[in-house]
Amino acid sequence: MVTTVISKSLPSDTAIIQTQGLSIRFGRQIVLHQIDLSIPRGQTVAIIGESGCGKTMLLKSLVGLLPATEGTVRFDGCDLKSLSEAELTKLRRRFGFVFQNAALFDSMSIQQNIAFPLDQHGVPPGATAQTLIEQRLMEVGLPTSVLSKRPSQLSGGMRKRVGLARALILQPELLLYDEPTTGLDPIMSDVINELILRSQRRYSVTSIVVTHDMHSARKIADRVIMLYPYSRLLPGESQVLFDGPPEGLEESKDRRVRQFVRGEAGERLMELLSSSNVSHVDETPRLHDTIARREAE
Amino acid sequence: MGTTRKTGRDSLAGRMSDGFGKVANAWGSVVIQGINTLGDISLFSCRMLMWMVSSRPRSGTLMPNFYAVGVLSLPVVALTGTFIGMVLALQSYHQFKTMGLESKLGAVITMSLVRELGPVLAATMLAGRVGSAMAAVIGTMRVTEQIDALVAMGANPIHYLVVPRFLACVLLIPALTIMADFMGIVGGYFFSVIVFGIDHAQYLKNSRDFVGGFDFFTGIFKSVFFGAIIAIVSCYRGFHCQAGAEGVGRAATSAFVESFVMILAFDIVLNMFLDGVHSTFWPTSGSKLL
Numbered sequence A: 001m002v003t004t005v006i007s008k009s010l011p012s013d014t015a016i017i018q019t020q021g022l023s024i025r026f027g028r029q030i031v032l033h034q035i036d037l038s039i040p041r042g043q044t045v046a047i048i049g050e051s052g053c054g055k056t057m058l059l060k061s062l063v064g065l066l067p068a069t070e071g072t073v074r075f076d077g078c079d080l081k082s083l084s085e086a087e088l089t090k091l092r093r094r095f096g097f098v099f100q101n102a103a104l105f106d107s108m109s110i111q112q113n114i115a116f117p118l119d120q121h122g123v124p125p126g127a128t129a130q131t132l133i134e135q136r137l138m139e140v141g142l143p144t145s146v147l148s149k150r151p152s153q154l155s156g157g158m159r160k161r162v163g164l165a166r167a168l169i170l171q172p173e174l175l176l177y178d179e180p181t182t183g184l185d186p187i188m189s190d191v192i193n194e195l196i197l198r199s200q201r202r203y204s205v206t207s208i209v210v211t212h213d214m215h216s217a218r219k220i221a222d223r224v225i226m227l228y229p230y231s232r233l234l235p236g237e238s239q240v241l242f243d244g245p246p247e248g249l250e251e252s253k254d255r256r257v258r259q260f261v262r263g264e265a266g267e268r269l270m271e272l273l274s275s276s277n278v279s280h281v282d283e284t285p286r287l288h289d290t291i292a293r294r295e296a297e
Numbered sequence B: 001m002g003t004t005r006k007t008g009r010d011s012l013a014g015r016m017s018d019g020f021g022k023v024a025n026a027w028g029s030v031v032i033q034g035i036n037t038l039g040d041i042s043l044f045s046c047r048m049l050m051w052m053v054s055s056r057p058r059s060g061t062l063m064p065n066f067y068a069v070g071v072l073s074l075p076v077v078a079l080t081g082t083f084i085g086m087v088l089a090l091q092s093y094h095q096f097k098t099m100g101l102e103s104k105l106g107a108v109i110t111m112s113l114v115r116e117l118g119p120v121l122a123a124t125m126l127a128g129r130v131g132s133a134m135a136a137v138i139g140t141m142r143v144t145e146q147i148d149a150l151v152a153m154g155a156n157p158i159h160y161l162v163v164p165r166f167l168a169c170v171l172l173i174p175a176l177t178i179m180a181d182f183m184g185i186v187g188g189y190f191f192s193v194i195v196f197g198i199d200h201a202q203y204l205k206n207s208r209d210f211v212g213g214f215d216f217f218t219g220i221f222k223s224v225f226f227g228a229i230i231a232i233v234s235c236y237r238g239f240h241c242q243a244g245a246e247g248v249g250r251a252a253t254s255a256f257v258e259s260f261v262m263i264l265a266f267d268i269v270l271n272m273f274l275d276g277v278h279s280t281f282w283p284t285s286g287s288k289l290l
Helices: A055-062 A085-094 A110-120 A127-139 A144-148 A156-168 A186-203 A214-220 A255-262 A268-275 A284-296 B002-054 B062-071 B074-098 B102-143 B146-152 B157-195 B200-210 B213-239 B244-281
Strands: A015-026 A029-040 A044-048 A070-075 A095-098 A174-178 A206-210 A223-227 A240-244
Touching: A015 A055, A015 A206, A029 A055, A029 A206, A044 A055, A044 A214, A055 A070, A055 A174, A055 A206, A085 A095, A095 A156, A095 B146, A110 A127, A110 A144, A110 A156, A127 A144, A127 A156, A127 A186, A156 A186, A186 A206, A186 A214, A206 A214, A240 A255, B002 B157, B002 B213, B062 B102, B062 B157, B074 B102, B074 B157, B102 B146, B102 B157, B102 B200, B102 B213, B102 B244, B146 B157, B157 B200, B157 B213, B213 B244
Parallel strands: A044 A206, A044 A223, A095 A174, A174 A206
Antiparallel strands: A015 A029, A015 A070, A223 A240
């Protein structure tokens, strides 16, 4: 069912991140099953798929935030499972993670939030650090006046941009974005898309973006990977329904891919209704009668 | 007829067996869950202790926690300590008077406060004021992915969040206990001497004669364990917080309830241990009050 695999054919030594047989389970619930991916340096990959298919789990497992139940994740050839906590901490200097709701620390100012990775990796506070902080802030289009504010004083779009500035502060080799445009207006969504593209061009960073936003995926990604919930797969099917360039999404032979890209519910609504055993008897008239009776009393 | 009766008996036996099975199943789950949690808390404590000895806490994480645990808890501990001392005097006076022992009130109040009520009261206040807040703050950080963000940026959340809170609780609870003891003694003295008119000199003499250094040590020693319990249980509950506002609320409530239960359970064990120590080193000295 996997449509095209443009990047899997690339030699493995150019891959910054690779997974082999990656599976994640919580008790009996299988979230990810036998995922094989290879992402070359400098590529921007969008991971799409419906809610609950394991996109965020995949993203978190790529940087060791969520340990794999089975299989391996290699960053630059290094198996994350074989690393000690200290080695993993050192390796994380090379990652940047932009969380869905920015995950800024409430107890700190914006200045302290952006400076946190510097401080954590031994860059002392001083003129160099300050210049770096202000530079990153300007790159994401925020004035230096926000530095003294608290995250709660900023809008959603501003918080996401601060999150991006924080993720970029150490000039990572790999940037991971978890739904960066969710909850933003169309203009701000496009601003974030532009910032992702700019960061990619400026720092030649490899980016993995989890998104539902097809406009965003088409605009920023060199490659799109579509995941499907394991529980709804047919026997023997791969969880990766599509792996290829964004232009190939519309021409995919898989109906589920086309449906997702076009945002068509299709038979999904009926599936959901039948799985939840919804009674087809409309109770609204009886409800209205009850309310009218109560009001009359 | 016989068949019917047999079937009825069978079904009754079947129902009883089913019911017993369900009860056994439920209790089994509770026991397994309890053992799991205990194991989890032990591992959590070991990781925390390992981080505490292997790496210095980050600058800027200690002072806010010391301030929240020590300075901000001081007024409420002092106030409740005073009231406990007064209530103790009020409750004990009439009973002691009927036995003609009201002159010994100073010794009873001071002894109760320094050995038992001071440390338990300070720990209860700390669990309610600071423990629940710790669980809620860490729980919110878990729910809003701030803990994941810490890890992603190369910080260890146990080192960054738990170690400073643990140190603040363990190092400052003795000071809070001393404050609770002192204010309780002041409250008890006020009620006994000023309100009930017990002789001032006798009250102080009895307090001095009957309460020794080991009694003070008992209270302070126990308080250190109580502080450790509050920090570990509250941080553990925060780390294992379920999603949503209800999850955070439940974590905060569990943190207080479980800390409190564990404080009382440890209180018994520590008292038995300390009594054993006392009778080993001072075998001839029994309770001076008798």
